[in-house]
Amino acid sequence: MNIGIIGATGKAGDLILKEAQERGHEVTAIVRNRTKLQHDVPVIEKDIFDLTKEDLSNFDVVVNAFGTSPDQGQPHIDAARILTKALQGTNTRLFVVGGAASLYVDEDKTTQVIDTPDFPDAIKPMAGGMAKALAQLQNAADLTWTFLSPAVEFDYEGGRTGTYQKGKDHLITNSEGNSYISYADYAIAVLDEIENKEHINERFTIVGESK
Structure with missing residues (x-):
């Protein structure tokens, strides 16, 4: 497949790029600074x-492996809006590296996780922005x-278990x-889903064992 990775120099984007390359996909890095x-x-x-449709x-x-500092939420909302506009009506699938805060606990x-008493205030802006980005996707035509x-x-820093x-x-x-996943196993899950197409137009989550 021909895969573009936004934020390919970030922690998640870098590992997703490596995983995609190792599986023989064509990969393009979409970055601010090459x-x-x-x-x-x-x-x-x-x-x-x-970024545009072209x-x-x-x-x-x-x-979309775009990242921000924990005190920034609006950029995630804006990014979802821009990417939705660029890809609506195309055959290109948008895959978002999301957050855990919008997962439900009941x-x-x-x-949601963000509503629980122990959720850190310091990361609420970013977490809330990613939750709103998900809502935008769920409502997109x-x-x-x-x-x-x-x-x-x-x-x-977690190990690659492959499961x-x-x-x-x-x-x-x-x-x-524990609610735990390493970045390495997350990257595996991203490419598995890209290849297998089991969660089209929906959110899913993963958990793994620590190594």
């Missing part, structure tokens, strides 16, 4: 907020998308009762 890129791949050097519609999948879907929420503990469990809209835990 000098930060560690891989020899085609590059679109452009800010996410300036930039993106030739890809089979566009992965069966009736009345309480004529758009093919997938949103993957990681576990609450999203561990960049994970999937859920939909609710927080899930591993055998130790």
Whole structure:
């Protein structure tokens, strides 16, 4: 497949790019600064907020691994709006590296992770912005998308186990009762879903074992 990765120099984007390359996909890095890129791949050097249909519609999948600091939420909302506009009415699938804050912790879907007492205030802006970005996708017409929420503990230093469990809209835990996934296993899940197309126009989540 022909895959474009927005934010390919970030932690998640870099690992997703590596995983896609190792599986033999054609990969293009979509970044603001090509000098930060560690891989020899085609590059679109452009800010996410300036991307257009012409930039993106030739890809089979566009992965949005765009990141912000924890105190910024509006950029995620704006990015969702811009990418939705660019990809509506095309055959290009939008795959969003999402957040865990919008996962539900109760069966009736009345309480999200962000609403729980222990959720850190410092990251609420970013978490809330990503939750609103998901809502935009869920309400978008004529758009093919997938949103993957990681576990609450999203561990960049964690090992690659090659295995994970999937859920939909609710927080899930591993055998130790923890909501955990490593970045390496998350990247595997992203490419598995891109290839298998099991969650079209929906959000799903994953959890893994620590290594």
